[in-house]
Amino acid sequence: MKFSLNDFILDKTLGNSIGKRSVIQNLWDNYGEIVRYFINDGKYKTVILKHVKFPKNNKTTTSYIRKEKSYNVECEWYINWGKRVDQLCKIPSCLGFIKGENEIFILLEDLNSSGYPLRKMQLSFPEIKSCIKFLGDFHGKFINQNPVGLWETGTYWHLETRADELENLSDSRLRNCASAIDLKLNNAKYKTIVHGDAKLENFCFSKNSDQVALLDFQYTGGGVGVKDLVYFIGSCLTDSDSAKFENELINHYFSALKSSIDRNMVDVNFYLLEKEWRELFYVAWADFHRFFKGWSPGYWDPDCYSERVTKMVVNSLC
Numbered sequence: 001m002k003f004s005l006n007d008f009i010l011d012k013t014l015g016n017s018i019g020k021r022s023v024i025q026n027l028w029d030n031y032g033e034i035v036r037y038f039i040n041d042g043k044y045k046t047v048i049l050k051h052v053k054f055p056k057n058n059k060t061t062t063s064y065i066r067k068e069k070s071y072n073v074e075c076e077w078y079i080n081w082g083k084r085v086d087q088l089c090k091i092p093s094c095l096g097f098i099k100g101e102n103e104i105f106i107l108l109e110d111l112n113s114s115g116y117p118l119r120k121m122q123l124s125f126p127e128i129k130s131c132i133k134f135l136g137d138f139h140g141k142f143i144n145q146n147p148v149g150l151w152e153t154g155t156y157w158h159l160e161t162r163a164d165e166l167e168n169l170s171d172s173r174l175r176n177c178a179s180a181i182d183l184k185l186n187n188a189k190y191k192t193i194v195h196g197d198a199k200l201e202n203f204c205f206s207k208n209s210d211q212v213a214l215l216d217f218q219y220t221g222g223g224v225g226v227k228d229l230v231y232f233i234g235s236c237l238t239d240s241d242s243a244k245f246e247n248e249l250i251n252h253y254f255s256a257l258k259s260s261i262d263r264n265m266v267d268v269n270f271y272l273l274e275k276e277w278r279e280l281f282y283v284a285w286a287d288f289h290r291f292f293k294g295w296s297p298g299y300w301d302p303d304c305y306s307e308r309v310t311k312m313v314v315n316s317l318c
Contacts, residue, residue, distance in 0.1 A: 015042025140260020
């Protein structure tokens with residue numbers, strides 16, 4: 001792409017010059033990098049550039065098609081959807097983007113500089129509840145909205161895009177029931193916009209850890225909110241703690257969801273929505289477990305929480 005990246009960054013930040021750049025991380029499967037730029041005398045002291053570089057070969061593989069769409073979805077999120085989120089659901093602002101034939105540049109607010117500098121590998125129980133409250137606030141904003149430009153079915157593990165993992169699944173009962181699980185989730189009456197990758201690693205925390213923000217909108221799209229909830233719980237709690245605190249965390253989520261729906265004056269029967277999504281919590285858990293068992297084959301304790309939940313769902317649906 002023939003353009004000046006420095007000029008693009010300085011134009012969007014109203015800066016005089018760029019001090020330095022620092023690579024934060026490489027994107028999955030060598031699809032580019034995420035870089036922090038330090039700006040001299042600009043509106044922002046630092047900004048984040050997500051630079052996606054698509055390979056020029058293997059463009060027909062399932063993996064390539066999924067990744068290409070995911071980055072285009074992320075652009076669509078920041079262009080047309082992210083501005084609808086209020087400050088209770090802090091996400092990085094998009095300062096600008098450029099799309100070329102084999103490259104995408106997304107310039108973002110640096111959450112470190114905006115008061116969310118902490119990344120955590122383990123959470124206290126209040127911190128877990130803060131993240132779940134974020135998800136409830138987020139989902140309440142988008143109840144029954146059509147995910148135009150996003151994934152029709154949000155989450156990075158949804159069945160339509162994970163044929164290889166399904167093929168690798170040795171659990172024949174779960175494999176044979178995968179379509180029924182997927183259909184049960186997709187046929188829900190009440191849907192929202194789900195983040196799609198709401199794991200612990202994508203949350204950022206304020207210095208005193210009482211405020212959170214969320215990153216990475218590649219797999220954002222339509223679905224039931226409990227998809228994000230089960231994935232987040234599984235990303236930060238052990239199997240035994242997931243079982244131990246299940247009811248408390250589910251109740252906390254629906255309390256936050258109702259507050260968001262009321263605050264945003266969404267016209268929906270919350271009693272019926274909650275009833276449906278509570279019943280789908282376990283279906284959503286089984287759906288992710290289906291993907292994970294196929295993606296990372298290995299021994300699973302038949303009495304672990306995820307296996308118990310999944311067997312219960314399979315027995316009820318198939």
